[in-house]
Amino acid sequence: MNGIPAPATRAGVAEAWGLSPQARFAHLGNGLINRTLLVTDDGRRRVLQCLNTHVFRDPALVMRNCHAVTAHLGRERAAGRYGYSVLELVPTLAGEPAAVLDDGTWWRMYDHVPDTRTHETADTPATAFEAGRGFGAFAAALTSLGPDAVGEVIPHFHDPVRRFDAFRKALDDDRAGRATEAKATCNAALAFADVLPHWRSLREQGLAWRVTHNDCKLNNLLFDASGHAVCVIDLDTVMPGSVLFDFGDMCRTMLSPVPEDSIELDRVVVRHDYFEALARGYVEGSGEMLTALERDNLAFAARLIVGVIGLRFLTDYLDGDRYFRIAHPTHNLERARNQFALYAALTRDADALQALVP
Ligand code: GN1
Numbered sequence: 001m002n003g004i005p006a007p008a009t010r011a012g013v014a015e016a017w018g019l020s021p022q023a024r025f026a027h028l029g030n031g032l033i034n035r036t037l038l039v040t041d042d043g044r045r046r047v048l049q050c051l052n053t054h055v056f057r058d059p060a061l062v063m064r065n066c067h068a069v070t071a072h073l074g075r076e077r078a079a080g081r082y083g084y085s086v087l088e089l090v091p092t093l094a095g096e097p098a099a100v101l102d103d104g105t106w107w108r109m110y111d112h113v114p115d116t117r118t119h120e121t122a123d124t125p126a127t128a129f130e131a132g133r134g135f136g137a138f139a140a141a142l143t144s145l146g147p148d149a150v151g152e153v154i155p156h157f158h159d160p161v162r163r164f165d166a167f168r169k170a171l172d173d174d175r176a177g178r179a180t181e182a183k184a185t186c187n188a189a190l191a192f193a194d195v196l197p198h199w200r201s202l203r204e205q206g207l208a209w210r211v212t213h214n215d216c217k218l219n220n221l222l223f224d225a226s227g228h229a230v231c232v233i234d235l236d237t238v239m240p241g242s243v244l245f246d247f248g249d250m251c252r253t254m255l256s257p258v259p260e261d262s263i264e265l266d267r268v269v270v271r272h273d274y275f276e277a278l279a280r281g282y283v284e285g286s287g288e289m290l291t292a293l294e295r296d297n298l299a300f301a302a303r304l305i306v307g308v309i310g311l312r313f314l315t316d317y318l319d320g321d322r323y324f325r326i327a328h329p330t331h332n333l334e335r336a337r338n339q340f341a342l343y344a345a346l347t348r349d350a351d352a353l354q355a356l357v358p
């Protein structure tokens with residue numbers, strides 16, 4: 001699924017964007033949902049993506065959101081209020097934001113941002129600071145985009161109550177017959193019930209609802225060779241939400257020294273100096289944006305989102321791997337084990353972490 005597209009697909013894409021017969025396609029990135037390719041044609045490099053329409057049920061809405069966000073950020077940048085690069089959608093020759101091929105697949109293209117790379121884990125606190133600052137600036141720049149400017153591409157995406165209910169249902173149903181093998185991890189996941197009362201109370205206290213990215217993992221940010229954050233990518237899940245979702249995902253992918261699917265569970269630890277750098281970067285990058293309620297819950301955000309994503313991996317494992325791309329049969333279970341090890345460490349350290357927020 002992740003290889004070079006079939007000749008008919010290449011021909012359809014070439015026709016839509018006017019590519020030459022010499023265009024070369026190569027696999028790019030590590031996303032778990034969409035399929036991403038680098039297209040080199042006539043000396044130009046572009047990023048071509050096939051939208052996963054099983055996950056994104058309304059791909060036209062995804063494209064409208066991407067367009068609304070990139071256009072807004074472009075204006076903010078031109079006005080000197082946003083200091084980062086902005087993804088540039090490349091319309092088809094017909095002027096459409098995406099091409100729908102004869103087989104029903106949805107494809108879209110971005111300009112490639114030159115001389116950049118992604119990181120799967122943070123190797124120094126400076127990387128966490130840069131990421132926090134970059135995603136913080138992104139969030140702040142979107143505050144001037146009205147919440148109605150983007151639609152809810154995946155309803156209830158980070159809703160912890162629904163994710164917990166979906167997990168318990170998958171455990172009850174046990175449709176793939178894997179509940180016994182996953183028992184210890186499922187027991188760990190049941191501890192997630194602990195965060196739900198506090199989440200409900202945050203909503204009752206009027207937690208701000210903003211336009212958020214909703215997938216702020218470290219590898220959704222491009223860095224230059226000197227280690228500076230350059231451009232936020234993967235805008236498909238931009239929709240109304242809480243900044244706690246975004247900050248939580250940064251913690252999820254930067255506090256531990258190992259990636260989300262590492263099976264070296266004794267290496268899954270919370271690095272306090274990375275949290276301190278990340279929080280400092282986020283506060284600096286987001287300027288005046290954070291409310292006291294948001295700021296006081298940045299460590300809670302880490303538990304919330306690590307737990308939510310852990311539940312999603314485990315639910316998918318119990319369901320028979322219908323959602324996330326996997327490389328081997330126990331991949332989702334390994335991801336879930338990793339995330340619940342991180343969740344336990346974050347629960348232990350919550351107060352000490354929150355005390356590091358500037
Ligand atoms: C997916 O597509 P990708 O890899 O950037 C997922 C995120 C998860 C992440 C886990 C639309 O993101 O929510 O946190 O995998 N995206 C969607 O690595 O479900």
Ligand code: MG
Nearest residue numbers: 031033215234
């Ligand atoms: Mg994504």
